[in-house]
Amino acid sequence: MIQMIGGEMPDWVEDRLPVGGALFEYIAGLVPAGARVLVAGPHDDGLIDALAARTRLTVLVRSQPRAIELDTRGLSVLCGTLAKVTDTDRYDIVVALDGVRRLCSVEGPQLDWVESLQSLHKTLRPGGTLLLAVENELGAHRLVDPSSATAAQGDGDWLPLGEFDTKPGNPTRLAERLVTEGLAVDWLGTLWPFPAAPTLIATPSALRNGPVDALAAATAGAVGRAYANREVLSDPRRLAAAAVRGGLGAELAAGWLVVAHRAPRPMATLNLPAVLFGDGPVVELAADETGTWVRRLVREDPDRETTAATGPLPAGRLLEELLLTACLRHDLPLVRRLLAGWMTALPRSAADNVVVHGDAYAVLDPTVPAQGDVLRQFAHTLLGGGYAHPWPAATDVATLTSLLHGAAGQPGVIADISPAEDEPLPDSRREHDEQLRALRRQVADAASRAQWFEREIERRDRELRKLRLQTAAFSGTVGFRAAKISYGVARKVRNRLRKGLS
CATH class of the missing domain: 1.20.5 (Single alpha-helices involved in coiled-coils or other helix-helix interfaces)
Structure with missing residues (x-):
């Protein structure tokens, strides 16, 4: 059933993809069964189906064609702008994982972030829970983006405020603003690499006090896969890893996900772990009774091997970072030792998915499939990133790959791989400039x-x-x-x- 509340946009189709992904779908599956839920804004069909299967669901959208589509699937739909939503109907849980940016239409008043939060607050019952995602305008995804957040990038950006909006700019201010509006924060997590489809969610406490090296490696890996073959100002992997290790992971995250409830006490509690990661299978990371951080598979993927996803989290630094550091210093003995140990222990795991602790090599994310010639991938990283290395005469991937095989003690026959099969990397302008320099x-x-x-x-x-x-x-x-x-x-x-x- 569709209810036209006013401000609906008859011919409007959102020009950006709805929010979704494996992590958001897993969180949606934790919502208590039978709860009355309002989903505000464009969300992925998989996420909506996960909520509709266990709750009494209502969806708020501004696009009339989208409302008609949802109605044909038997869902209850409110079509219009957020400003027209009244407090007549209240909900146990309000889900706004897309934030508040796409809740207002051109047919009504343009609410800023604080006013939109107040409107969502009114739709909650006493004790109701709000799941709200907030994009960080100073996040790593913005710092490496060549486009400006204050310029329109699509038809839906008729108010491209960017950093001039009223939304909070860090997790502390976000929590304070929610408290000011009468909402108590139950849980807050950082979103990587994009707020619309995160593959890593970690609490600020975990980023500060948890396994920093492993989380820095996981963050760099998530960001690297998201920005493959995308034009950026600088390599986002280095920025993300440095932010986590430097204690600025929460401040430079792409966004934040907050779970808050309206006074006096929450009607339903969502038990979320300190860390969630995965783009298919979902793995949670938490400390056990002894303080050891342990991985646990909480959602399987039939297309991925997940038997090794459960177990203690390996300690150590990311192998790719250690190799790049040794190459920049022209430390050939260390380069040979790292390459030889890598090829002996894990010859089918890429350097950005291996951590090194002393002489021990371990896989960071066991759900990542086995790779081909991982030394060729690292050669592609060296040349594509413009990094200095001990073999300046090697100016192509094939030559550098043969040198790396020799340094690793494997000077045998090297597979003939076309450049089109190389692992894609972020197309970084700064690295291009460094190559030119x-x-x-x-x-x-x-x-x-x-x-x-x-x-x-x-x-x-x-x-x-x-x-x-x-x-x-x-x-x-x-x-x-x-x-x-x-x-x-x-x-x-x-x-x-x-x-x-x-």
Whole structure:
């Protein structure tokens, strides 16, 4: 059933994908059965189906074609703008994982973030729970994005406020704003790599006090897969990992997911772990009684191998970061030791999915499928990222791959792989600029050498001309001619004496 509440957009189709993904669907599956739920904004069909199967669901959308589509599936739909929603009907749980940006229409008032939060607050029953996602305008995804958040990137951006909006800019201020509006925060997590489809959700406490190296590696891996073949200002993997290790993971996350309830006490409690990650199978990460961080598979994927997903989280630094550091320092002994240990222990796991602790090598995410020539992937990372390495003469992936195989103690036959099969990397402008700077340095060095050779040739030409002038000057004097005649006579006498003696 569709209820037109006012402000509906008859011919409007959202120009951006709805929010969704494995993690959001898993969280939706934790909603108590039988609860009265309002889903506000465009959400993925899988997420809506997961909620509709266990709750009394109502969906709020501004697009009339989308409302008609949901109605044909037997769902209760409110079609219109958020400003027209009244507090007549209240809900046990309000789900706004898309945030509040796409809840207002051009047919009604344009609410800012605080006003939208107040409108959602009114739809909650006393003790009702709000699931709200908030995009971070200063997140890593914004810092590497070539486009501006204050310029329209699509038809739906008729108010591209960007960082000038009224929404909070960090988790602390977000929690304070919710408390100010009468909502108590039950749980807050950071979203990586995108707020619309996260593959890693971690609480700020876990990022600060948990297994920092492993979480930095997991964050870098999630961001790297999301930005493969996408144009960025700089490599987001390095930025994300450095932010987590530097204690700024919560502040530079792509967004935040908050679970809050209206006073006096929550009617339903969502028990969310400290860390969730996965893009198909979902794995939760939490500390056990002994303080050891343990992985536990909470959602399976029939297309992925998940038998090794449960167990203690391996400690250590990401192998790719250690190798890049050793290459930048031209530390060949360390490079050889890391490559040899890697190929001996885990020859089918990529460097961005292996952690090293001492001499032990372990897989970070066991749900990632086995790879082909992982040394070729690392060679592609070295060259594509513009990193300095101990083999500057190797300017193509095939040559560098053969050198890496030799350094790893495996100089055998290397598989012939076309460049199209290489693992895609973020298309980083900064790394491109670094490659150009390196080429300019090489050209400048070659030009300097060429100029030195030219100066040396000119100097020797001057010396040669001087010698020729001296020779010409001496050859025209009487003394030179007399000496020449005397030398000729002496040579004839010598020759006759030799003949006589013989």
